[in-house]
Amino acid sequence: MKDILGMMQKAQELQAKMGEMQENLQNLLVEGRAGGGLVVVTLTGKGDLRGLKIDPSLITDGEVEIIEDLIVAAHADAKAKAEAEMASKMAEMTAGLPLPPGMKFPF
Secondary structure, eight states, X not given: OHHHHHHHHHHHHHHHHHHHHHHHHHHOEEEEEXXXXXXXXXXXXXXXXXXXXXXXXXXXTTOHHHHHHHHHHHHHHHHHHHHHHHHHHHHHHHTTSOOOTTOOSOO
């Protein structure tokens, strides 16, 4: 019974830390780049688009499709970085929690 109470207490602590982490993710900014930095997308840790920079050398007639592809690639890069950061922070928070094998948090 003592193990269950301890686990419940740790779960409550983890829930509080997760709330704090959610707030921190909104303030986290990550940049994704494509085309050697010709297109840069800035996202929050939650995936909200905060900025887009396009190098002026890309702005020519007939280059619209290339620009569109680079924007999508830069967005994917930024999203992957945000997800990696979130996974890293989650791993730090759940490191001491005695979860059964194969169970991931949050449930």
